[in-house]
Amino acid sequence: MRQFWEIYRKLILTSTLEMLQYRLGNLFWLLGMVFEPMIYLVMWSALATEKGGSIAGYTAGNLAAYYIAWTLVRQWNIALTPYGFEQRVREGGLTPLLLRPLHPFHYDLTSFIAMRFVGTLYWIPIGGALWWLFTPAFPGGWVTVGIFCVSLVLSFLMRFVLVYALGMVSFWTTRVSAIFNLYFAVETILSGRLVPQALLPEWAQQIANVLPFRWSFGFPIEVIIGKLTLPEMVLGLGIQLGWLALATVLFVVGWNAGIKRYSAVGA
């Protein structure tokens, strides 16, 4: 076990060193990511003002807080897409990873953890600037911040494993972009990325609650902006853990079956 953690430590360190090579690239990438929520923020704030100061319980301050937290959660939400995995299977990039005495999953996970560390470093001044510009309302105390941090890490892990599990489809066919596109389209609408969940129709909210998307994106934001009670937050963490467990099972089953197929048809 000590050896395993040593491998994780070393992989994260090495990936962090790699990330730090692209200083300007990282900055522009993150700045680009800020534009999307700012558009939503301006639009919904204008609508809230028009409706007499709030919309579905969200004031301008709530919306500012939502979309500022959005930028951090989105940064933590990035995973190895099935497109990336598909390319790896199609072009043989998986082969050298299979020759190492380490599951490729660990290699990928650690490199994405490193990306989160570096991304968060870059996010701090951007988040500070947005705070100063939009005066958001973050009513929560330290307990909320603590739960937010746990939910942020769980949202990353559950989405990473879930999307990785989806990538296993590439072992059977390397032309499944349509499936992935549908997945990401539904995720964009139901995760809270486009609009806070409370602004969706009731039936859409019910659907969002039983799918994983809200729990890997909107939930941590709702925690930090103080929209949830303590029992709701604790329940949400439990749901995140449940999805993480289910995603892990799907990934393990998919991997075990897929890798046999990969090595049957040509690595």
Next chain:
Amino acid sequence: MSPIIHVEQLRKYYDVPIRDAGFVQAVKSLVNRQYNTVKAVDGVSFDIEPGEVIGFLGPNGAGKTTTLKMLSGLLHPTSGSCTVLGYTPFERDYAYLRQMTLVMGQRNNLLWDLPAGDTFELARTIYSVADTDYQRNKDALVELLGLGPLMSKPVRNLSLGERMKTEFALSLMHKPQVLFLDEPTIGLDITAQKHIRQFIGEYNQRYGATVLLTSHYMADVEALCKRIVMINHGVVVFDGALAELVNRYAPSRTMTVQTTATRAEMAVYGVVTHDDDGTITIKVAKADVPRVTGAILAAHEVTDISINEPPIEDVIAQVYGR
């Protein structure tokens, strides 16, 4: 001594979709796809003893790489069996992966943006190499391949040859006991090829490692391999010493004679392949060499005579063509 690599009736078949060219055929194949079974490896058997360096030869598409991939655990065989170091490769036991390496011509394991030393450090951790062993292995590789100045440069700043040498060293950093080398010198210039070739020989001598090497450069094979396993169309067509291969498959020898005799006079003894200012080269059947040599020396004024085996490439091309 029991073999370190045991391969018995190893087979790998693929079902490959086939169709004729054209739009109509493309539409037809949507509803009625036809498959062809390709027998990439079709019953290969051999044993390799510890410390042997084997030249694994065959024309393109003969099944060499497929065999190496099965031996390194990347492919499941369709049937038959193989064990390496007592492990079944496709089970991909980490203890096995720590003791072997598969080096393919086009490699890309070095981290592009970091100095090579950082990738070596990472490999040390992944392969669980003890600190003292790591330092010793790395120093030996750096010395043997002349990598000293390269280790601290970002990989993106290395030339192709430098990068391939460094990749080669990286794949051996954990001191594997079994090396599967698939065209290790492909794309390298003559000097770099020579370095890699010398290095493989020294590595084998120093650590007693077993090497299974495929290469289209016969200089690699002649310099390193006493034994050849040759496959074609997925089956072994020859397994034995290099010298035996030449004896068995080269029916003629080349005689180069420095003489005052004319081309026409020499043509009596064999096929003249070259005639240049008193130096005449003739091709003579292997069995006739002693008789022809005696006859030439008795009948003509000769200042020098030499008898050569045909180039190994010619011998191998002849076996491939059978």
